[in-house]
């Protein structure tokens with residue numbers, strides 16, 4: 215019985231992808247096959263990954279360094295999956311600036327290798343990309359559509375944009391999904407927009423949030439549901455797709471919404487935060503101002519509801 219292979223299954227997004235794929239597989243279980251189609255979650259340190267599903271045994275965790283030559287090919291031979299979701303990346307903007315060569319290997323070269331192998335073996339590939347392929351210029355009011363030219367401002371954005379192109383060159387049947395800023399439960403690891411914020415507050419810091427960094431954020435488990443649906447249920451969808459929330463909001467206001475979902479009123483929430491402008495920012499990595507995505511196409515084809523900030527923040531706080 216074949217199943218779903220989640221690269222980056224130990225990460226913030228990938229752990230949710232593995233849990234969603236497992237939940238969907240479970241109703242297909244029979245007495246003879248009590249687990250349903252298997253879900254393989256790949257990372258270098260599976261023991262440390264959060265578990266977002268029950269029972270934990272339903273997911274096969276595999277320790278693997280994907281930068282080892284031929285490792286992905288061998289995984290496909292061992293696991294024999296139908297579906298591959300690639301959420302493995304060097305995802306930190308600062309880490310990419312610090313080590314552009316590693317960023318290229320993870321975000322571009324590995325993306326190409328995975329796509330080439332998937333094409334050769336006719337495996338359905340959904341590759342995860344980012345709104346950070348934009349940033350140099352502002353989008354139209356409704357956000358960037360899939361046909362807008364990429365214009366990244368960081369090494370992260372550039373290597374991800376090159377990765378998208380590599381995937382579609384190698385595997386025209388693949389789908390590249392651009393996601394926006396994600397927030398939600400990171401299993402206590404301080405990853406993603408909301409947990410990073412809450413961790414900072416827990417350390418009694420005053421997080422600085424930018425009032426002119428515009429995003430169309432999405433709650434992470436919602437993004438995971440959309441990715442699994444696109445991989446398993448919608449194989450005819452290929453090329454590029456924007457999967458994002460319906461609300462265009464600044465990072466500052468997103469932080470306020472998250473704190474409000476925790477029970478603070480708006481004034482109390484604002485009082486916890488420092489507001490800043492990204493045009494005056496002088497940190498180690500360039501910041502993308504407005505990278506709002508237009509997800510109209512995805513909304514029309516998905517059963518998964520792309521939650522707005524109100525419902526998404528409530529879900530994130532559960």
Ligand SMILES: NC(=O)c1ccc[n+]([C@@H]2O[C@H](COP(=O)([O-])OP(=O)(O)OC[C@H]3O[C@@H](n4cnc5c(N)ncnc54)[C@H](OP(=O)(O)O)[C@@H]3O)[C@@H](O)[C@H]2O)c1
Nearest residue numbers: 222224225226227257258259279280302303305344393396
């Ligand atoms: N987080 C966001 O807000 C956001 C927004 C838009 C798009 N995205 C995209 O979503 C995807 C997932 O991002 P994320 O936030 O979940 O990042 P993350 O938490 O940093 O996860 C990255 C994953 O890649 C794995 N990985 C890194 N190097 C590896 C290697 N050499 N071998 C095997 N696995 C390796 C990591 O596993 P180990 O470290 O355990 O090996 C981890 O599972 C990325 O493509 C990112 O560009 C994220």
